Each structure stands twice: as C-alpha cells, then as structure tokens.
Amino acid sequence: MSDNLADIARSLVAKGKGILAADESSPTCAKRFDLVGIECTEETRREYRELLLTTPEASQHMSGVIHFDETFWQSTDSQTFPEYLKSQNIIPGIKVDKGLIPLDKFEGEKISQGLDGLKERMDKYFESGARFAKWRSVIAIGDGIPTPQCIQANAFVLTRYAAICQAAGIVPIVEPEVLYDGTHTIDSCYETIIKVYDALFGSLREYRVDMSGVILKTSMVLPGKTSGISINYDEVAEKTVKALHEHLPQDLGGVVFLSGGQTSNDAFINLNRIAKLGPHPWGLTFSYSRALQDPVLKLWAKDRENKKAVQELFANQLRLAGAASLGELNESELHDNTEATKSQDL
Ligand code: 13P
Numbered sequence: 017m018s019d020n021l022a023d024i025a026r027s028l029v030a031k032g033k034g035i036l037a038a039d040e041s042s043p044t045c046a047k048r049f050d051l052v053g054i055e056c057t058e059e060t061r062r063e064y065r066e067l068l069l070t071t072p073e074a075s076q077h078m079s080g081v082i083h084f085d086e087t088f089w090q091s092t093d094s095q096t097f098p099e100y101l102k103s104q105n106i107i108p109g110i111k112v113d114k115g116l117i118p119l120d121k122f123e124g125e126k127i128s129q130g131l132d133g134l135k136e137r138m139d140k141y142f143e144s145g146a147r148f149a150k151w152r153s154v155i156a157i158g159d160g161i162p163t164p165q166c167i168q169a170n171a172f173v174l175t176r177y178a179a180i181c182q183a184a185g186i187v188p189i190v191e192p193e194v195l196y197d198g199t200h201t202i203d204s205c206y207e208t209i210i211k212v213y214d215a216l217f218g219s220l221r222e223y224r225v226d227m228s229g230v231i232l233k234t235s236m237v238l239p240g241k242t243s244g245i246s247i248n249y250d251e252v253a254e255k256t257v258k259a260l261h262e263h264l265p266q267d268l269g270g271v272v273f274l275s276g277g278q279t280s281n282d283a284f285i286n287l288n289r290i291a292k293l294g295p296h297p298w299g300l301t302f303s304y305s306r307a308l309q310d311p312v313l314k315l316w317a318k319d320r321e322n323k324k325a326v327q328e329l330f331a332n333q334l335r336l337a338g339a340a341s342l343g344e345l346n347e348s349e350l351h352d353n354t355e356a357t358k359s360q361d362l
Contacts, residue, residue, distance in 0.1 A: 021229025025269025029299025052317035077338035098145035138184035198240035253289035275307030283307035291343035
C-alpha cells in the first residue's frame with residue numbers, strides 16, 4: 017500500500033467499495049446495544065466489532081474501517097484489528113475528534129473539540145497502522161441557525177485537523193454533518209450545505225491543505241426528518257449532486273456519505289440515484305454506520321451464537337451499498353423499510 021495521500025484517498029473510494037464507520041463512541045454504542053438488549057461492555061463491543069471486521073470477503077466492498085480509540089487497540093485472537101485489516105487489504109482508520117461542546121454565545125449550536133495534542137496522537141496511530149482519520153463537526157438547521165459564525169468556526173477546526181493529519185501522513189476525512197433532524201425543507205438543507213462547503217473548502221485552500229489527499233464525508237440534501245415531507249429519491253439525488261458539483265473542488269480526493277439516521281433502504285436508494293447521475297469528478301461512495309449495521313446488530317442480539325448468519329447479513333449489506341455506489345443497485349431487492357436507529361452523538 018502506497019503512503020502517498022492521494023493514492024490512499026483513491027483506494028478508499030475505489031469503484032464498488034466504501035467505508036464502514038465502526039467508530040461509535042462507547043456511550044453511543046451503549047445506546048445502540050441497549051435498544052436491542054445487549055449489555056455494553058468492553059468485551060461485547062470487541063466481540064461485535066470483530067464479527068463485522070472478520071466477515072469473509074468483506075474486502076470486496078469494504079475499502080476501510082473507521083475505529084473509535086478503544087477498538088483501534090483491540091484484537092482478534094492473534095492480531096490487532098488494524099493488523100488484521102491490513103492483511104485483508106482494508107485500510108484502518110481512526111476517529112480523532114473528541115466530540116461536541118456548545119458554541120458559547122450561540123444557542124443551539126455546537127463546535128467539535130480535540131485539537132490539543134492531536135499531532136502526537138496522530139503519530140501514534142500512524143505507527144500502529146492508521147492511514148486515514150475522521151473528524152465530525154455538526155451543523156443543525158433551525159430557527160436562525162446555523163449562524164455564519166458556527167459554520168466558520170467549525171470549518172476552521174476541520175481545517176486545522178486536516179493540516180495536522182496530512183503532516184502525519186494520514187488522509188483526513190472532513191465531516192461537517194448537516195443534521196437530518198429537524199422540520200426544515202429540502203431547500204433549506206441545500207442552502208445550508210452549500211454554505212458549509214464554501215466555508216470549509218475556502219478555509220482548506222487558505223491553509224494550504226492538499227485537496228487530493230482529503231475526503232469529504234457529507235450528509236445528503238434531505239428534507240428534515242420531522243418535517244412531514246417524505247423523501248423523494250430523485251429530488252434528493254438531483255439536489256445533492258448539484259451541491260457537490262457546483263461547490264466542491266475538482267481535485268478533491270473523494271466524497272463519502274453518512275447515513276445520518278435514514279433507514280438502510282433510503283440510504284442505499286439515495287446513494288444509488290446519486291451515483292446514477294454521474295459521471296462525478298471524484299470517487300463517490302458510502303461511509304455508513306447505522307445503514308450498514310442496524311439490521312446486523314439486531315440479528316446478532318437475537319442469535320449471538322450464529323456468527324455465520326450475522327456475517328452473511330453484514331456481507332449482504334456491504335454488497336447492497338457497494339452496488340448502490342455504482343448506481344447498479346436493484347432497488348426491488350430491498351425488503352422491509354425498518355425504522356433507523358435514532359441514537360447518535362448530538
Ligand atoms: P451514520 O451512517 O450512522 O450517520 O454514521 C456515520 C458517521 O460516521 C457519523 O459520524
């Protein structure tokens with residue numbers, strides 16, 4: 017595997033492959049385990065992640081895995097998870113932000129934290145096999161928000177993080193998540209997302225970050241989850257692609273989507289329709305947590321001993337997402353549209 021940042025970014029968004037986000041913090045993991053009646057301990061978290069990572073043939077559709085710090089240092093019976101992934105030609109990644117705190121003086125808005133000591137942490141992760149990282153900021157849409165100050169402050173933090181990653185030889189995934197939660201319209205989501213892209217990419221350029229070694233992790237352009245407006249897949253695809261094509265640099269290393277609390281089916285179909293509107297100037301694929309994992313976690317909770325069935329289900333989720341990333345998903349293959357898990361770090 018090349019250590020060149022642009023090569024790593026290209027491998028992460030290689031055709032038909034995408035990223036598993038398995039970087040839920042321990043409290044978020046506890047919420048998700050709680051919902052399905054599993055006790056959340058260090059060992060059950062390890063056991064569950066091991067099941068996902070060691071799924072046979074996962075590398076066909078999984079280019080990389082994002083870990084939470086605890087999981088990054090955990091092991092199968094013979095190798096650390098990053099060593100195991102590397103042996104499977106899957107790139108190990110690490111979430112490095114330290115969560116969200118209120119943006120003082122801006123009611124209802126948040127800023128991400130974790131820059132202090134970041135270079136030292138990145139050097140340690142690099143030594144132990146990480147070749148990409150993720151940092152999540154959150155932008156909420158509501159009455160009078162987001163403010164330009166919130167967008168700008170988060171863009172700056174993401175930029176500092178990205179520059180530090182690149183200095184450590186690690187590809188930064190910059191994730192300014194525009195929340196699906198809310199009663200806003202799809203147009204208001206579109207307007208917010210393009211402001212966020214403009215601020216973020218303006219700032220990344222200004223601070224001389226190498227775009228070819230950056231991946232954007234973005235929300236899709238959606239009507240708010242509690243707006244009462246149902247998702248029109250073609251409209252989501254058209255508005256998402258318009259925002260991307262008109263506001264992202266051509267030389268960006270890649271684009272990946274979060275699922276953000278959509279059902280698995282919605283997240284797969286929306287990605288499929290977005291991919292169909294290509295060609296796109298960058299590799300474009302999934303970096304899902306809930307959309308890939310929700311049905312898998314439920315099955316595991318029901319039948320802890322049946323490792324084979326759980327891994328087969330996960331492999332199928334990856335296959336569906338991989339097909340969607342190529343615009344080749346047979347949408348009639350999707351079954352019941354189960355309610356997405358609501359728990360996320362807010
Ligand atoms: P979801 O796909 O569940 O939104 O998670 C992706 C992610 O990594 C959010 O930071």
